[in-house]
Amino acid sequence: MRKIVIGIASTVSALVLLFSYHTSTNSPAAKQATTDTNAGTGNSGGTTPNSGSDGTYTGDPAATRFGDVQVQIIVTNGKITSADAVQYPNGNRHDQQINAYAIPILNSEVVDAQSATIDAVSGATVTSDGYISSLQSAIDAAHLR
Amino acid sequence: MSTVTLTPAAATELPRRAWVAQIMTLPISIHLRGPAAESGEASDLVAEAFDELRADEELFSIWLPDSPASRVRDGRDQLTDAPARLRHVAALCELAGQRTGGAFSAWLPDSAGVLRFNPTGLVKGWAVQQASERLGERLRRFGAHDLMINAGGDIAVSCMRTDTPDWVVAIEDPRDRSRVLRVLHLRTGAVATSGTAARGAHIVDPATGTPADGLLSATVIGPELTWADVYATAAFVKGPSAVGWLATLDQHAALLVEPDGRLVTVGAPEH
Numbered sequence: 001m002r003k004i005v006i007g008i009a010s011t012v013s014a015l016v017l018l019f020s021y022h023t024s025t026n027s028p029a030a031k032q033a034t035t036d037t038n039a040g041t042g043n044s045g046g047t048t049p050n051s052g053s054d055g056t057y058t059g060d061p062a063a064t065r066f067g068d069v070q071v072q073i074i075v076t077n078g079k080i081t082s083a084d085a086v087q088y089p090n091g092n093r094h095d096q097q098i099n100a101y102a103i104p105i106l107n108s109e110v111v112d113a114q115s116a117t118i119d120a121v122s123g124a125t126v127t128s129d130g131y132i133s134s135l136q137s138a139i140d141a142a143h144l145r
Numbered sequence: 146m147s148t149v150t151l152t153p154a155a156a157t158e159l160p161r162r163a164w165v166a167q168i169m170t171l172p173i174s175i176h177l178r179g180p181a182a183e184s185g186e187a188s189d190l191v192a193e194a195f196d197e198l199r200a201d202e203e204l205f206s207i208w209l210p211d212s213p214a215s216r217v218r219d220g221r222d223q224l225t226d227a228p229a230r231l232r233h234v235a236a237l238c239e240l241a242g243q244r245t246g247g248a249f250s251a252w253l254p255d256s257a258g259v260l261r262f263n264p265t266g267l268v269k270g271w272a273v274q275q276a277s278e279r280l281g282e283r284l285r286r287f288g289a290h291d292l293m294i295n296a297g298g299d300i301a302v303s304c305m306r307t308d309t310p311d312w313v314v315a316i317e318d319p320r321d322r323s324r325v326l327r328v329l330h331l332r333t334g335a336v337a338t339s340g341t342a343a344r345g346a347h348i349v350d351p352a353t354g355t356p357a358d359g360l361l362s363a364t365v366i367g368p369e370l371t372w373a374d375v376y377a378t379a380a381f382v383k384g385p386s387a388v389g390w391l392a393t394l395d396q397h398a399a400l401l402v403e404p405d406g407r408l409v410t411v412g413a414p415e416h
Contacts, residue, residue: 056286098304098307098332099303099304099305099307099332099333100332100333101331101332101333101334101367101368101396102334103366103396103397103398103412103413103414104329104330104331104334104366104398104413105329105330105413105414105415105416106316106327106328106329106398106400106410106413106414106415106416107327107328107329107330107415107416108326108327108328108415108416117313118313118314118315118325118328119176119293119312119313119314120174120176120293120295120300120302120312120313120314120315120336121295121298121314121315121316121317121325122295122298122299122300122314122315122316122317122336122337122338122364123298123316123317123319123322123338123340123342123362124298124317124319124338124339124340124341124342124362125171125297125298125299125339126171126172126297126298127170127171127297131165131167131172134172134322135315135317135322135323135325136172136174136295136298137165137172139163139174140163140165140174140176142163143161143162143163143176144162144163144164144165145162145183
């Protein structure tokens with residue numbers, strides 16, 4: 001049995017997923033927490049499955065209190081391997097609000113350059129020679145393969 | 146039959162991967178966070194983004210003697226005959242000159258005082274902003290992803306996900322590059338820093354033709370790297386007096402480091 005982990009805010013997406021994805025039996029939403037190997041086959045707008053029900057499916061937009069949400073799922077070997085909220089035809093206000101640019105607070109509390117929470121370092125243009133000793137290279141190294 | 150388990154996931158459980166390449170003489174890091182971040186498809190898309198940046202380097206470099214930019218620079222070609230992408234950048238440079246009161250210019254005096262075309266001060270931020278938008282768009286078919294590009298200290302971030310932590314960007318201390326001055330959280334936007342800490346005095350004041358030295362560094366935060374980068378360069382050229390001009394920029398914030406180490410923030414709340 002494959003567990004599919006869906007993130008915090010994706011709870012919204014997941015609920016929408018449950019509402020907007022018709023299984024082959026078109027059963028009530030509450031039952032759709034259990035998906036079968038035909039999940040997604042009833043949906044429009046997705047790419048053509050490669051074999052059987054495998055492929056990427058984009059569900060119909062569903063209204064939520066945050067606005068219209070549309071969910072995309074990827075089905076591999078008949079099982080949903082990922083589900084995500086994707087581009088919304090009319091925009092999703094909740095999503096836009098979270099992800100819109102806003103002038104940030106400049107925080108002086110965290111000044112430890114080695115802090116594991118830092119993703120990027122902005123500074124005077126780093127040369128390629130200087131990169132190897134830069135903070136950014138240390139951050140990158142943690143995620144390179 | 147499989148069960149959908151609605152488990153609030155820590156974002157750290159999401160696949161995340163970084164790539165680094167050297168382009169336009171810069172180390173450029175790309176970080177992806179999302180379901181396909183560790184896939185071959187994501188690698189291919191990142192490689193494509195790097196390739197497009199290399200193509201821009203060949204178009205805009207003034208160190209490649211036969212690049213279209215070099216041909217305009219030494220008068221072999223007129224701008225009107227240049228490729229559309231180069232003409233577009235030249236027009237953006239004109240706009241940048243207007244928006245910065247002349248502190249930014251793509252026409253800088255050479256050692257003999259002759260004005261020479263040099264769009265590189267705008268191209269880097271603009272090319273990275275475009276690369277970021279295109280890569281984000283191409284990743285959509287693989288699900289919602291977050292993206293961060295750091296091009297030699299100038300950063301563009303974007304988030305498609307809503308369940309992830311903000312990107313955390315640190316602003317380097319120009320006096321001690323192993324330290325950071327401030328940390329900020331950003332989901333979508335850009336952070337650019339101009340300064341001499343890494344490459345020495347190289348940012349030329351278009352008005353005088355001499356290197357600017359009124360600040361140790363100027364950092365600008367804004368919605369797009371194209372303009373954050375231009376404004377950071379212009380603020381560095383203007384020096385401490387940039388504060389009044391920076392305050393007029395809608396949606397932008399700045400952190401200036403004065404020669405004595407004093408910090409000046411413009412338009413950004415602190416805590």
